[in-house]
Amino acid sequence: MTSSSNSSSTSSSDLSAFSALAPYGWDDAWADEFAPYGTEGLLPGRVIRVDRGQCDVVTADGLVRADTAFVTPHDPLRVVCTGDWVAVEPAGNPRYVRTYLPRRTAFVRSTSSKRSEGQILAANVEYAIVAVSLAVELDLGRIERFLALAWESGAQPLVVLTKADLVPDPVTRAHLVQDVELSAPGVSVLTVSAVDGDGLDTLVALVSGGTSVLLGQSGAGKSTLANALLGEDVMDVQATRDVDGKGRHTTTTRNLLALPGGGVLIDTPGLRGVGLWDAETGVGQVFSEIEELAAQCRFHDCAHSAEPGCAVLAAVDTGQLPVRRLESYRKLLRENQWIVAKTDARARAELRREWKRRGAQGKAAMEAKRGNR
Template identity: 60%
Template sequence: MSSAFNEPNDFGPSVDHVPTGGVLASLGLDAARAAEFAPYVDRGLVAGRVSRVDRSTCDVVTDDGVLRAAHGAGPLPCTGDWVAVAVVGTPNEEPVIESVLDRRTALTRSSASGRSEGQVLAVNVDSVLIVVPLDVEPDLGRIERLLTVAWDSGAQPVVVLTKADTVDDADDVRADVETAAPGADVIVVSAVTGEGVEVLGAVAAGRTLALIGTSGAGKSTLANALTGAEVATGEVRQDGKGRHTTTWRELIPLPGGGVLVDTPGLRGIGLYDVNDGLDMAFSDVEEFAEQCRFADCGHVAEPGCAVLEAVETGALPHRRLESYRKLRREADWIASRTDHRLRAERARQWKVVHKEMRRNPSPKK
C-alpha cells in the first residue's frame, strides 16, 4: 500500500525523548499532547498518529516513518488517534498499539447497522468541513443534520459550498445556507476557477480537518485542491449523487501543515447522543426558547411560547422550527434506545452474577 507519508524505516529498540518536532508536529502534535506521551516514551514506546485503519491493523505515522501496527488491548483505534506503539518485545516482533490517548474530539454517527452504538468516523479533529455541491439545490435540512453531528463532535464546523462555477447565484445560495448555519462559516469554493480555495487553505493551515458529505459533493476534488495531491475521484451520476470513491478514512498531509481526513460519502448520517450539538446547531431556536413562559416548553401550542411567537413574527423561519422538531424527535428516540440497551446489559450482568452465586453458594459458618 502506498502512503502520502514516508515508508517505514528501521526502528531502534526504544525512544529516549518526547517528540516535539518533525513529522508529528506537522500532524498536530502540541506541547500538551507531547506531555501525555512522556510516560509511554519512557517505557520505550513510539509516539504516532493513526492515518488509516483496516480490520485488524493500522497505519501509524511516526517521526521516523510509517508503521503497520496491530490493534492491542483497549478501544479500537480510529483515524486521527494519537497512539503509543510497541515496536520490540511483542508477539512475532510486530508493532502493536499498546495505548490510545484520550480523544479531544470525536465525529460520531449512529451505527449503520441500526444498533444503538455510535460509529466513530474521525477523532481529534479541529474543524469539520461539511461539503455541499451547488450543482443541485442544497438541502437545508440535511445541512442542519450534518451541522448537529459536527457541533456535537467538539470541532468547529465549516460549510463549504463546492462547484460554484456551475451556478450564477452562489452568493444568494450562501445567504440562504447561512440562515441554517448560525455560528458556522460558509465558504463558496470552485476547484475549477480557484474561488475560495485560498480562504479555505487559511482555515486549514496547521489544523486537522475532516471532510463529510454525500458522494458527488466534490469532496475528493476539494481534497486535491487542498493537498496538492491526487485523491481518487469518481464519475458523478446524472442525478448528482456520484459514485462512492473513498471507502475508508485516511489521513492526508497538507502542504502548509496540518492534515485532512477524507471520509466515505455518506448516504445517510443518523444522530447519536447529540443533545449538545443540536442546541448549538439550532442556537437561534434555543435563544428564543430561553424566553418561553415554561422551562419545559415543547414549542407546540403552549401559552407564552417565545419560539412560536418568533415564527409568527417572521423572526424564525417555520422551516427551521420543523427541522429542529424532526431532529429532536430522532435524538430522543436514539437516546431511549441507548438507555434500553444499557438497562438490558445491566440486567444480563446481574443474571450472570446471580447464577454464579447459586452455583457456588457461600459456605455456612
C-alpha cells in the first residue's frame, strides 16, 4: 500500500515538473538525468540568472532563490551558470543548489587573450545568435571570432544583422549579407528590424524549438531584439547614439526567459572582449573552405606560408580565397594555440617544439640565402 502510494506520488510529481518546466526546455532526457536526485527529495529547476553566489531557479513550485555554495569549485568552468539544469533543496533558508546536471553544450570564452582563465557564459544552448548591427561598419573578423566560439560550444550558430531599417537600400543590404555569408559558411544570416518587424517571423520560427543565447558587442541591439522576440519590453533599452550609430550597453547580467511562441532565450551583456578558449574545432568550421583546401596541400603539415604545392596559397593567387580570410584564419589559430598552451602542459610542449622547428627552418633558409650570395 505504501509502495503504491509512493509510486503514485512520484509519478504525480514528475508530471507536475514536466508541465511547469516544459516551457523552459525540460524533456524526457533531462527527467532521466534528474531521476537519482528526485529520490533524494530534491527539486529539478533551470537557472535563469546568477548573481554573486546566488541564483534564481525556476521550478515546478515556482521561482526560488538558491545559494550555490555547494557547487563552487576552483575550476571557473564548473560553476553554476545561466541555462544549467540543477537539483535544488525543496525547502530551507537559504535553499541550496546541490548539483547541476551534465551540460549538453556550453558557450565558453577566455576572459582575456593574455590570461588562461575560461568563463562560461551559457549552458544547454541549441542556438547561438550572433547579433551584429548594420548601423556601423561590419567587422568580419569579429563575426568569425564569435562563430568559432559558437561552433565550439556545440550550438548551431546564427548571424542576425540588426537595425536593418537603417539600411533601406535593398542592394546595399544584399551586399552586406553576402559579405557575412562568405565569412560564415554553414550559417544562416538574417536581416532583422525590431522597429518595423522585418525578419522577425523567420527568427521566431528558428528559435522556437530550443534554447538560444543572444551574443554580440555592446550596442548591437540585443536588448531591443530580445524585447521584440518576447513581445514586451522586458529588457532595458537605451537610444542609439547619433555620433556613431551605436546603442549603449544596457544588459548587465545573463537572463533566461521563456518565449511566448516557444523556445527559451538567454540574453547576455555586450562582450567587449571575445577571447578564444580551446576552440580549434570551431575555428576549423568557420574556415571550412580553408580546411578543405589544406587537405589538398602537398605536405600534410603545410603552414600555408611559402611551401611548394600549397593549395591554400594557390587559391589566394587565383582569387578563390580572399587574403583577409586567410589572415583571419592564421590569427585565430595562433591565438587558440597560445591559450591552449597556457592551460595544457602537453600542448605547450608541442607548441614549443613547433616553434623550434619553424625557427630552425627559418635559420636554415637564411643561411642558404647568404651562401647563394
